């Protein structure tokens with residue numbers, strides 16, 4: 222599911238549109254609430270959610286994403 226912006230919380234800073242590497246928001250017009258113009262481009266990286274200073278963005282991850290990480294044999298990160 223693409224990001225949803227709470228218009229009442231949004232500070233219109235444009236940071237989400239600026240940081241999205243996939244251009245989901247498209248061109249940003251100064252002092253406006255960003256528009257999710259290309260929702261199907263979102264790959265749910267969560268960057269806009271984490272960086273939004275107003276905590277105004279919600280993102281629901283697709284069911285296929287929260288798959289538990291399983292360590293492979295021979296992999297040692299500890």
Ligand code: SF4
Pocket residue numbers: 226230231232233234235236237238254255272273274275276277278
């Ligand atoms: S980063 Fe948050 S506050 Fe800034 S424009 Fe995007 S939704 Fe609004």
Ligand code: SF4
Pocket residue numbers: 224240241242243244245246262263264265266267268269270280
């Ligand atoms: S979750 Fe990632 S890909 Fe999706 S709109 Fe936010 S920054 Fe862009």
